Amino acid sequence: MFSSIIATVNELAIALSDKLKRNFYNYNDLETAIDEYTLVSKDGSMLTVLKIDGVKNIISGNTYLYSVLAKVSNALSSAMEGKKHIVQSCFQLNPQKSEILIEKILRPSYLTCQRLNIDLEYMLNSQKEVSRGAAAEEKNFLLLWTTLTALTPEELKKSNEQRANEFKNADLPTSSSSSNPFVAHMAIYDRHKSFVDMVNSQLGQAGIVIEKIKVQEAVREIRMGVDEEYTSENWEPFLPGDRILPTQMKQTTKYDEWDVIAPKLSQQICNKDAEIINSKIVKVGNTYYAPIYIDLMPKEVKPFTEFFKSMLNFNMPWRILYTITGNGMAGQTLKNTISRVLSISSESNKLYNDAYRNLKALQMSGGVVVSFQIALCTWADSLEKIQEQAAKLARATEAWGNCNVSEITGNPVSGLASASMGFTSNGIATVTAAPLDDAISMLPFARPSALWQDGACLLNSPDGKLMPYQPMSSVQATWISLIFAGPGSGKSVFMNKTHMALCLSAGIERLPRIAMIEVGPTSKGFIELMRDALPKNKKEQAVYINLINDPRYAINPMDLKVGCRFPLATDRQFIINLMLLTMSFGDSKPNPILVNFITDVVDAAFEYFSDSPTYTKNDPKVYTKYVVHSIDEKLAKLGYNLPDEDDLLDDIEKINDEVVLKQRKQRLTWHQVCDILAKEGDMEDALLATRRASPIITDLPLIARNTRSIQDKYKGMKLSDSGDERTIFDDFEFAIDNVVNAYPLLSGYTKFDLGEARLISLDLNEVAKSNGMQADMQTAIMYMYAMKLTSGDFFLSEDNVKELPFKLNVSAPEYAPVSLYKKYHAQRIAEIREDKKRVSIDEFHRTSKSSMVREQVVTYMREGRKWGVEVILASQNINDYDKDMLDQATATFVMSANKTSIVNDYVEKVGITDEAEIDVLKNRIHPPLGRRGNVFMAKFETKRGNFTQILNNKMGPVEIWSLSTTSEDVRLRSIIFSRVGSVIGRKVLSDAYPDGSAASDIENRKRYANVSSEQDESIYEQVVEEMLNRYGPKYGVTGRKTTAFA
Secondary structure, eight states: OHHHHHHHHHHHHHHHHHTTOOSGGGGOOEEEEEETTEEEETTSOEEEEEEEEEESSOOOHHHIIIIIHHHHHHHHHGGGSTTSEEEEEEEEEEGGGHHHHHHHHHHHHHHHHHHHTOOOHHHHHHHHHHHHTTOOEEEEEEEEEEOGGGSOHHHHHHHHHHHHHHHHHHOOOOOTTBOOTTOOOGGGHHHHHHHHHHHHHHHHHTTEEEEEOOHHHHHHHHHHHHHGGGOOTTOOOOOTTSOOOOOOBOOSSSSOOBOOSOBOHHHHHOOSOEEEOSSSOEEETTEEEEEEEEEEOOSSOOOHHHHHHHHHTTOOOEEEEEEEESOTTTTHHHHHHHHHHHTTTOGGGHHHHHHHHHHHHHHHTTOOEEEEEEEEEEEESSHHHHHHHHHHHHHHHHTTTTOEEEOOOSSHHHHHHHTSTTSOSSOSSOOEEEEHHHHHHTSSOOSBOOOOSOOSEEEEOTTOOEEEEOTTOTTSSSOEEEEEOOTTSSHHHHHHHHHHHHHTOTTOSSOOEEEEEESSSTTHHHHHHHHHHSOGGGGGGEEEEEOOSSGGGOOOTTOOOTTOSSOOHHHHHHHHHHHHHHHHTTOSSOOHHHHHHHHHHHHHHHHHTOOOTTOTTOOOOBOOTTSSHHHHHHHHHTTOOOOSSOOSOOOGGGTTOHHHHHHHTTSOBHHHHHHHHHHTTOHHHHHHHHHHHSOOGGGHHHHHHHOHHHHHHHTTOOSOOSSSOOOHHHHHHHHHHHHHHHOGGGSSSOOOOOTTOSEEEEEOTTTOOOSSHHHHHHHHHHHHHHHHHHHTTTTOOGGGGGGSSSOTTOOOOTTOOHHHHHHHHHHHHHHHHHSOEEEEESSGGGGTTOHHHHHHHHHHHHHHHHHTEEEEEEESOGGGSOHHHHHHOSEEEEOOOOSHHHHHHHHHHHTOOOHHHHHIIIIIOBOOOGGGOEEEEEEEEETTEEEEEEEEEOOOHHHHHHHOOOHHHHHHHHHHHHHHOHHHHHHHHHHHOTTSOOHHHHHHHHHHHTOOGGGOHHHHHHHHHHHHHHHGGGGTOOOSSOOOOO
């Protein structure tokens, strides 16, 4: 009976006090701002708002308790002496804002689609649709108040006098809506700043991603809490110092003045009145709010994560506001006295006495006891919805450690203010004394931190928080990614998704340059997708090549850049390395004599075939008709009447024949042809001419035999002491013959031209073999070839222009347009430098037998940042990477582990110690499971520190069907694409198999039909027919016969 009387009296007191507050803004205590991070309330208290994104790492309960929360407790304990500081924590979840949030995250990518004219908006729409159902907008803030109790009575008196004098002398025009510029007690300003900086620093050291937000953003967020419908993302309050248009004429002063003082923040925040619907519900604008508060704290302290998980089931908006004030025992004396009186008639109150004595003992032993309040709120657009949501919120709250909730606040407007961020530090929720550690353990600090604010690769935490990822963003200082993933883990689809995300990077003016080197058609679907998406005149920018060791794919390793007579230093080194690879594969270190020999031969070849007057014994290659038809036509139009046949000797074996040299020098050379075409602005044909002017591998043995300086230097030298008579010249010729016979694609002039391609997928499945030394050497050569072909120009810089078209200290012939070439290459290099560039190598374990390839990759890693290049490697096991690679990685994605041995290897090599991360590796990672996505662990090194998170790659059917590499799905995709085209094909596949795979259905059909893999073509055809008959008509296509689709 007594408790009900007390409750009634409390509610009457609250209701009476609220009668004095006629307008909604009277419930808000904020007055003005005094700097970019500090707000001031009507009584002079100061407030700074910090935004919390979450914790950096996956952490176990013990780590969170003893590491994170211990540091938070340490940071706050000294501030909780008395009531000089108040800490509020506000967390808000709104599933109804998921679509708006996703739109904001993807907006830069939509703009890139429009800017580059890429038809990929439907892929972004697919990501939006998949994420919308599971995601929600999260907001998490920490509010730090410093009150006037931080001042001694003497300091407060002095501060009041100072404010009164300032106000008196200012003679400022004011109105009822004007803020008081002298409301702040500056005596507490330094103490407030120190308090804020200390908490911000300590929480950051605890692994919490936290930052101070400016007063404009803070006030906007406060206003959104009670009037989101009419508060735009760009709204900002008027603050002192802002330019304000005159709004009100003063009639009370001795002269006319306009009101130019910023309005009170409370009136800017609450620009609508609040309508009381009933004792539980209030309406602001078109939105109904139902505030509640915890009347009796939980019997068992439970972490916030448990409450969060229970609320996810309701898919509704809600907010929770915690208030922690120091000196929690101060208010307990009266209650303790009352409980002693009540204990005469109520035995249960002895429990209160016991709790009081426990808290007092904790305080006496040095523990911190605080005053603790928890208020909650939900909102909806109808009365029926808000009543339903309020009931759900109350049920979930009471289940959180078994606490009691009150939905009756006396005045629901006061209840709303007490459950809204930044309204008041003195809410009406029941005040409970609690150990500081217990109070902190209930705060919402353990949410995962989302590193990227936007990104075209939209991922989620397992419980739905949006975690966008954007490759090559400024979040990281350098971009080196390693992927560990076994077969069927979702690795290939994820890589393709990141390729697409790179293509949709914010602000880019051109497609990035992506070199994809892989074994199998990993990125074939991605290339098909991009070719479909690109406009007609740019489809050649996306190319997939299934490489075959055939002259059709010939690329001369010694090719020069257009107009150049000598290779750049990087190109020169590549040629030397390739030659070394053919002669010393398997050796731990190449023979130094061989290195010098090959270097001298390569240099001699370029000198001999150049037209520089610096070299008197040179003999540039002579132009021959009928080799390049377009060049013949161009020269004819320019008036070069050349004979139909070149009747002069063209035999390199006679390079020392003076007569032949004299005759050849009277002819037009390929270098001269290049210069003629370049002057005409035809750089495309000029490049073809340069290729014919370049040395080829078959030239090298004769260069070695006929260059006097090389003969003199290496005459009689041998590479081994085996006793045979073979000299270094014999071994070199033998190696070159082997290259010519074994590798037709390296043995002649370049025939294979990638043109303007920017997205290049090179499939090495036919040429990168394993098992045996010869196969391993071929694989190594093909990887070197692939890296040169796809990414050779990624590492150019403005300094390289000095080496073009002639190397330093080498003269150019009078006819060579040196400045034209320098300008052309400078422009081209500048464009390449601006572009985002990625080298992606899948099945990296195939390079395990080639130290030279791996050294080249490490060089890419070390120098990538300088050149704006990302390196991403994917393999099945962490042991496939060298220590140097692991040390340099700035992002690792673990997409399969599970097995104890794999987990142990990862733990050992990456240095994992937290039990939560080990548990993730063992139990929580899983491959793609239809619409559930695939869960993996990611570690990032960023400018803000190291982060480890669990991520879920959920994808829609259109995305999966576009990027999948599952063999059955790839085959089915190819068949239907050949029938109806890729655009309609993707739509039909997505309708027929919304989980993104037909593999299990096809396997079941094979089993039922009892056909082998060699005889299963009919199964695929049957599936295609059924899909087209059922889903094709809505896209204007149909199958050849009607069948029921199962």
